[in-house]
Amino acid sequence: MFLYSGNNSFRFLIKIPMTFMMVVLVLFNFIIFVHLKKNNKSNLNNMNLHEYQSKEILAKYGVNIQRGFIANNVDEAEAAAKKLTELNGNEGWVVKAQVHAGGRGKGGGVKFSPNMEKLKENAGNIIGMQLVTPQTSAEGKKVNFVLVAEDVYYPGESETKEFYVSILLDRAQGKNMIVYSTEGGMDIEHVAEVTPHLIHNEVVDPAVGLQGFQARKIAFNLGLEGAAHKDFVKFIASLYNAYVGIDASLFEINPVLKTSDNKIIAVDAKVSLDDNALFRHKDLAELRDTREEDATDVEAGEAGLNFVKLDGDVACMVNGAGLAMATMDIIKLSGGNPANFLDVGGTADAERVQKAFGIILQDPNVKAILINIFGGIVRCDRVAQGIVDAYKAMGSLPVPLIVRLQGTNAVEAKQLIDDSGLPVHSVITLEEAANKVKEVLGH
Numbered sequence: 001m002f003l004y005s006g007n008n009s010f011r012f013l014i015k016i017p018m019t020f021m022m023v024v025l026v027l028f029n030f031i032i033f034v035h036l037k038k039n040n041k042s043n044l045n046n047m048n049l050h051e052y053q054s055k056e057i058l059a060k061y062g063v064n065i066q067r068g069f070i071a072n073n074v075d076e077a078e079a080a081a082k083k084l085t086e087l088n089g090n091e092g093w094v095v096k097a098q099v100h101a102g103g104r105g106k107g108g109g110v111k112f113s114p115n116m117e118k119l120k121e122n123a124g125n126i127i128g129m130q131l132v133t134p135q136t137s138a139e140g141k142k143v144n145f146v147l148v149a150e151d152v153y154y155p156g157e158s159e160t161k162e163f164y165v166s167i168l169l170d171r172a173q174g175k176n177m178i179v180y181s182t183e184g185g186m187d188i189e190h191v192a193e194v195t196p197h198l199i200h201n202e203v204v205d206p207a208v209g210l211q212g213f214q215a216r217k218i219a220f221n222l223g224l225e226g227a228a229h230k231d232f233v234k235f236i237a238s239l240y241n242a243y244v245g246i247d248a249s250l251f252e253i254n255p256v257l258k259t260s261d262n263k264i265i266a267v268d269a270k271v272s273l274d275d276n277a278l279f280r281h282k283d284l285a286e287l288r289d290t291r292e293e294d295a296t297d298v299e300a301g302e303a304g305l306n307f308v309k310l311d312g313d314v315a316c317m318v319n320g321a322g323l324a325m326a327t328m329d330i331i332k333l334s335g336g337n338p339a340n341f342l343d344v345g346g347t348a349d350a351e352r353v354q355k356a357f358g359i360i361l362q363d364p365n366v367k368a369i370l371i372n373i374f375g376g377i378v379r380c381d382r383v384a385q386g387i388v389d390a391y392k393a394m395g396s397l398p399v400p401l402i403v404r405l406q407g408t409n410a411v412e413a414k415q416l417i418d419d420s421g422l423p424v425h426s427v428i429t430l431e432e433a434a435n436k437v438k439e440v441l442g443h
Contacts, residue, residue, distance in 0.1 A: 156260025312337025
């Protein structure tokens, strides 16, 4: 695989360390992005919200939304529908599965219900189903509850029209970006792939915020006129204020609907929050639904470990992203494939190492574990003692363990491991680590 290839990696590291580290960070981010995209995770430091939670936040900032109520069973769905009828006087509702995945409609997770009998039938079918969409695994995701929403596609003086709007950070420019298109709806990915010229963007300087002329420009490019144009300008201004106000990393409104009476409404909403800013939003942090996240990722996060599962057979335990990349590189060069990224940070006591072992060994594909720690903040002998204590506490490991410790008290650390009597392969150089990986894998 290209990301981990290159026979001169370590010579390169010695000659131009700063450039190497820049490359390392770029590649690391790319690996993480690919993995998370595949598994419907937007970013390592993001917290995703359900549609109903996202809409509640938007409404607080003055964004017009498609109203609805959540329901955990058919009876609650019926009650929610009656509440909506009291609000708008209309019969006709949409039952929407609440899972962290796009493409719900394509998987049968969004159903229109023209009457109460159909609503109860749809709610009964969707609640508890294993929903498979283009953004889920083959196993899909279990639907624990639904959102019963009002029908906003009612007839009127003009045709309804769907748009796509998202707000995100453009890291290259260090500015926010509004991405929008006249072709909103379930096929937006196809639009972006086949007709990219229909996708537009507007860069917003966070120092000055969204300007009026920018909001009007977006409305004009979407072909809106009259009351719809004015309503959209208010809509996008409120949406941007919400994005900034909650320290979001992503807003995706698809579709944004121009109703038949020229109102602008968020029919769907995806909100991702920056984990690093949640200390400012304790109320939002409480909205996290761990049922929608990978159980291993949740466990690692609770233990204070940075963990990303990959598809290989050699597990990595490191401290630092740059060293992790070098470790994955050497694993690849030795004939293996990295099974994970796991950063223990500046602490590696017995409890932390044991927790890391437990998380790593949940993957049945792991055939070996390579620990590569640089002792700077934490001394190597302390790490070594943590490894020995963790190994003894677990009794045994089902796969070979290779340990490379370099830095402060590295000699003492190797002596500790060698004298422990444990079946641990202690090495000094990355080359030795590579050879040992190759040996234990039988290559």
